[in-house]
Amino acid sequence: MAGAMLLVGVTILVLGTMALMRDAAGRGHSPLVFLLPLVGLPYVQENWQDVWWAALLRVFGVALLLLGAGLVVARDPLVLEQPARLFGAGSDVVLAGSQRAELNTFVGSEEAILLAIRNDANPHLTGRINGRDFHYQRVELVDGVFSAQQGDGFIPELEVRILLTENPLPLRERKSIYVRPGDEHPPEVHLSWRNPGQDLPETQIITGGYRMELHLAPLDRYQLSGFMQLVLPDTQHSFLSGEFIASTNRLRYVNGNVDLSFDHPDTLNYLVDQYLAGQFPNGMIRQLDILDTTLRRREGSGTSRVRIALTNGRVEERVLQMERTDVGWVMRPGSATVTVLEAGEQGEMRLATAPRTVPARQDSVTEVPASVTVPFAELVRFSGQQVTVLRASGEPQHGIVRGMQRGRLVLETTVGSGTLEYFVEQADLVGLRLASGQQVTVVDGAPADPAPTPAAVPAPETVETTPVEGEPSPHAGLVGRMVRITGHDGRSRTGVLSAATATQLTLEVPVGSGTLEYYYRPEEVDALEQVARQ
Known part of the structure; x- marks a missing residue:
């Protein structure tokens, strides 16, 4: 139809122009003025009574040319970059009566264009697949495969799968993909559907002869927004058109949350x-x-x-x-294995073992940096460093600072061949001692007992901790027995109750060939019961 409009437009334009040139020559004017746009307009206005029909022919011919050119561009936007496509360049010769000639009839028909145009403004990708209405429920773009599906089951009821020749991910800006019936080696299209009463789907593979326009734009880390117009050359006149949201992975969602x-x-x-x-x-x-x-x-x-x-x-x-x-x-709690490849700029991880290389008989001592006082929120700057945690309710603990979470300091310690993460509340934290011996006091933490500032780093073997006798605990009779403690967070741990005071319970839990101590404040315990030893 577009070609016919172009041909009729050119014919009418030439007839109108020749009529105007002949009239101008008969009146003694140069007929060449009508070869340039709008130059002959004064002559037409002066002699309108005699040349009005020729001028209207010329205007009507130009209108048909513009309308025909618009239809051509709408069908094939690449014609603006490759004008040779206007004359069918790149399309193979198809013998009359062949199956491909019959199938390609719908792709270039006016019906297909009108169907796609009607759905262009549709906010949801819809269409017709194998004679059945299609409304997309999920679109994926994973490993260079574009898939639009209808149906919630493991095997969708209807599916269109396009094997793109190039994986567009990762996508950082808008990308458009065009396919025309005459293109060589286009992406394969797989149509799958399940007939009523069948469990397994049927699949039709289309290797060419179709028309597609696919636009993709990044939306967030796991999703893309896009628009697609697809006209397929099958006997069922299948097509898709509309907007969609595509997932870049195979996550499943339930009520907006990841399943x-x-x-x-x-x-x-x-x-x-x-x-x-x-x-x-x-x-x-x-x-x-x-x-x-x-x-x-x-x-x-x-x-x-x-x-x-x-x-x-x-x-x-x-x-x-x-x-x-x-x-x-x-x-799985406590199952993470950490291997440090690079210690980073501060390097405290490597200095943690330095005191072990100093002979015990060496008289020289390491100078300790001056103590500092920081707010609890600024402890995050010590992330990645080996520290000793000074708590108000228990003995010092060693670990690596991992950051803040819900107003608590997150630390990590090595247990056997794995690692264990634990939290320290702000109200229970007195301060930190860095691997260099520097003392870090928390301003808004627990009050610290007055103690002289050490002048040197003491050897780990000489550090002794004297337990402070506290008030009697109602669970003092269970000290040394196997118990199960359940906290308010729902977690239960089974071990030996090694100490019980009015302010703290100490539970020793067997881990590998050793034990790990857990400290509880009485208000944190939801239940405590004695269990039999295994």
Whole structure:
């Protein structure tokens, strides 16, 4: 139709122009003035009674030319960059009566263009697939495969899968992909549908002869926004058109939240991403790379290996363990293995073992930096450093500062071949002692007992802690026995109750070949009961 409009427009324009040139020559004027736009307008106005019909022919011819050119561009936007496509360049010769000639009839028909145009303003991708109405419920773009699906089951009722020749991810700006019926080696299109009463789908593969316009734009870390117009050359006149939101992974959502019970490596990657985001302060992670994720459905477990680069130059590799529970996939507590690849600018991790290399008989001592006093919120600047935690309700503990979480200081300590993370409340924290011996006092923490400032770093072997006798505890009779303590957070731990005062309970939990001490304040304990030794 566009070609016919162009041909008729050119014909009428030439007839009108020739009539005006002939009239101008008969009146003694130069007929060449009508070869330039608007130059012959004064002559037409002066002799309107005689040449009005020729002028209208010329105007009508120009209008048909513009309308025909608009239809051509609407059908094939690439014609603006490749004008040769206007004459069918690049399209193969198709014999009359062949199957491809019959199928391609719909792709270039007026019906297909009108159907696509009607759906262009549709905020949801809709259309017709294999003679059935299509309304998308999920769109994915993973590993260079674009998939639009209808149906919530494991096998969708209707699906259009496009195997893009080039993976557009990661996407940082708007990207457009055009395919025309005459293009060589276009992306394959797979149509899948399930007929009523069938469990397995049927699939049709289309390797060319279709028309597609795909626009993609980044929306957030896991999603893209886009628009697609697809006209397929099948006998059922299948097409899609409209806007959509595409996921760049295979996460499943329930009521707007990620479904952690869905068994897929992307679910584990999301869990790892959320877990590590809570282990470090905002802006502390410079780069996070998930190197490998393994999901074992039969054992109900998973493993992920990640590499973390912090803003202070520290680079570490973690192996995280996950397990499947009744509520879905969760992190396995205390199972993280940390390998420090680079200690970073401050390097306190490597200095933590320095005192062990000093002979015991050496008379010289290490000068200790002056003590400092900081607010509790500024302790985050010591992230990644080996410290000794000075608490008001217990003995000193050693660990690595990992940041802040919910107003608590997060620390990490090594237990056997793994690591364990624990929290220290602001009201229970007196201060920190760095690996260099420097004392850090918390202004808004627990009050510290007056003590002289040490002049040198004491050897670890000579440090002795004298327990302070407290008021009697109602659980003093269970000291030395196996008990189970349940906190207000719902966590239960079983071990030997080694100490019990009115302000603190100490529980020794066997871990590997040693034990790990947990400290509870009485108001934190929801239940305490004696259990039999195993």
